[in-house]
Amino acid sequence: MTFLNPTALLGTLLALPIVVFYLLKTRPRRVPVSTVMFWQQVFEEKKTRTLWRQLRHLVSLLLQLLWLSLLLVAVADPVFTSQARQPRRVVVVIDTSASMQATESDGRTRMDAAKVVMTDLVASLRAADEMAIVAAHTSPTVVSGLTSHPPTLTRLTESIRTTDGAADVPAAIRVAQRLLAKHPNGEVIVVSDGCFPQATKLAADPGVKWSQVGSTPGNVGITQFQVRRNVSDPLSYQTLIEIRNMNDNAAECSVEIQLNGRLLDVLPLSLEPKEVWHRVLEQTSAEGGVLTTKLDLAESSADGSVSAQPTTLNALAADDEASAVLLARKSIPVTLVTDGNWFLQRVLEANSVVELTVATNPPQSLPSDRILILHRNVPDVIPAGHVIVIQPNSSTDLWERNSTIDEPLIGQQDDASELLRHVRLDNVLLPQVSEIVPRGEHQALIETVSGAPLYVRFPREGGDVLVLTIDLEKSDLPLRTAFPILLSNALSFLSGHSGDMMEAITAGQSTTISLPPALLRSDGNTTTNLSLIAPDGSQRVIRAAASNELVLTLDQAGVWKLQAENLQPADSAAEDSAHSQELLLACNVADAQESDLQLATVVSTTTEASAAGPAGRPAWMYLTLAAALFAVVEWGLFHRRWIA
Structure with missing residues (x-):
């Protein structure tokens, strides 16, 4: 046995004054009395109790010395030598x-x-x-x-x-x-x-x-929740919901779906033990925002009453609610310049977000938010703004048109491009296409086996230009579902509304976020300060590079907000909305492993x-308790007159 604080043992010197106080005797005080006859009897009784009185003093002394010893040893912190x-x-x-x-x-x-x-x-x-x-x-x-x-x-x-x-x-x-x-x-x-x-x-x-x-409590949780815009109908959207019952018993529950706090639907569910329930729901709305689903579990008791959220069946509350961001669909003004193509015009008219204007000659000027579609006839210089060209019949400042290519075979397609999302042209009949040779910077999206571009993008500061060289009247492309999807992707891309979904993030997983241009503008710097606001209101500032991509790891379920600090609007029209520009990020538990509490x-x-x-x-704790116990014992014996 050794002591970690041996200097505390010096406190044993405190035993000396305790012993001295017990050895000291109080000197009797002389008092005159009228007679000692009565005191004589008291003196005789005192002689018979002298031994007991001495023993009482000795027991009291030993108890107090033992209390002091225990206290000092506890302060010295004894441990075994090993x-x-x-x-x-x-x-x-x-x-x-x-x-x-x-x-x-x-x-x-x-x-x-x-x-x-x-x-x-x-x-x-x-x-x-x-x-x-x-x-x-x-x-x-x-x-x-x-x-x-x-x-x-x-x-x-x-x-x-x-x-x-x-x-x-x-x-x-x-x-x-x-x-x-x-x-x-x-x-x-x-x-x-x-x-x-x-x-x-x-x-x-x-x-x-x-x-x-x-x-091992049970749990019912939402393990998947995603929303995306319908590819064929921009105003409708599809919601994927997956719910798992991890209990060994059946569970009765309901699923409540809301958009921006407005109730859309309530689905009653009856889940069997270990059942995985999933559905794809379709609804229509041009409005965007936060889509939320909530899981309410109820359990019937023996008397018929219902208790909400029983912990025996649903012990984890974090996976009872999930969110997803629904992208808004704003109207897209489009001007179609053509000498007549029924399929092209009908496809544009069928798109519910397109405000179509048909003309036979290109307009002199266009608003910045309007997209121009040129069919066949093209000017020598492509006008500023966002332009889509279909089946060009002449050369321009961006390309040189040679002749036509008969029955070309598709060799390469950029499937990673947003412009070709859900589009495959491998089996499309292509009797004839226009052969063009791009001038300057361009991006070939679809090429023939010989390298001739069929679908090409020309990036410009004043607005991008997309060129499709396929002859719509000879090809069966207008009869296929790929054609309206191709045009929808092009319109969404040029209008800045590209993408049909913003995937909800699984908590704890790193994800790459594509930043919108509004969050990248800065006064000549290559980076800008971004504020990341968590669902609980906490906020941190991060530095985002101008590559419009940001890698984040979100660890809290709910809706996060990404905002630009000190955003300088590009024009007066954007000044009123500068402070409201933000990117919403939905984060959910969405992990069956975490929801399974077994x-x-x-x-x-x-x-x-x-x-x-x-x-x-530690030993000092028990010694301290023993010292306190002896103090209580000594106090009790003293008050019962068992010790002096």
Whole structure:
């Protein structure tokens, strides 16, 4: 046995005044009395009790010396010699994944239980021991470096919060092992519910100890929620919903769908055990915004009453709501210049977002938001603005027209381009196409096997130009569904409304965001400050490069906002809306692994072997309790006149 604070034993000198006070006798005070006859009897009784009085003094003295000894030894912090020579280095990995938000039968979450375990581990530290804390987020985060200060560890433990995504526990364990730095008495302790794929494998590692929290409650959750515009009808949209019942019992629930807070539909569901329910719903609206779905679970009791959101069947609330961003569809003014093509005109008229104007000659000038479509006849100089050219019959400043190509074969198609989304022309009949040779910068979207462009884009500062060289009257392209989709993609791209969906992000996963031009404008700089606002209102500033792409990892379910700081509008028309320009990002749990709260088979190995004393408490704590007990005993014996 040794002491970590041996200087505290100097307090044994306090025993000297205690003994001195007990040895000192009070000198009797002389008082004149009329007779000693009555006092003589008292003196005789006192002689018979002298031995007991001395014993009472001795017992009181021993109790107080024992109390002082216990207190001093506790302050000296005794440990076994083997423990003092072998200080521990402990790194605790805490799982912060969405499943740790699950509510157990006692009303506490799994994270609450994990913090209780962490508090016990901190209390088991000896003076020479060190501890660090690593939070297993999407990427590991060192919450506390190695320290021997329990209050700091306790405070930082309370600051740990769960996320709505999956946790990379294996990566956090690797960080913990690096913190150990091959310490001879190093320990890695994982506090988790084990609801991740590698849990069973990692638990078999002898170098990692486990403390598993949680029971096996059921859950019903939304595991997929996406929305996109219909390819053939820009005003309609399709909503994909997937709901899983992870219970061993059937569940009755309802799904509520809202658009910008306005109720659209309520679907009652009856889910069998382990059932996966998914539907694609179609609705119509030109309005964009936030589409939200909410899951309400109800359980009937024996008396017929209904209780909402029972924790026995739905322990995780984070996956009961999901969001998606529906892209708005604004009207697109289009001017068609043609000498007559029934198919082309009807396709444009059938597009519900197109405001069509038909003309036989190109207009002298066009508003900046209007798209010009030229069929066959083209001027020598393509006018400024966004222009679509179909079957050009002459050369211009952007290309030189040679002759025609008979029955060409398609050799290459840029499937990654937004202009060719959901479009394939491999089986289209092409009797004849115009052969053009591009001048200057261009992007070939579709080429023949000989390299002649069939569909080409000319990027310009004043507006892009798209050229389709196919003869619509001889080809069967106008009869195929690819033709209206091709035109719809072109109109959306040129009008700045490209894309039929903005995919909802899975919490915890890195994703690449394409920034709109409004968030890229800056006063001559290559970057601009962007504010990323989380669903809980917290905000952080990030620097976005002018490459209009941004890689983000969102760890909180809900709708995020990406706004430009100090945005300088390009013109007075945009000045009023400069402060309202923002990009909405929907983030959901959307992870069946996190929604499934069934615990993995992991044996907890954090036993008393890792503790400093019995039941995981240091010896000084028990000595302090014993000292307090003896103080109470001494106080009670004194008041019952058993000791002096």
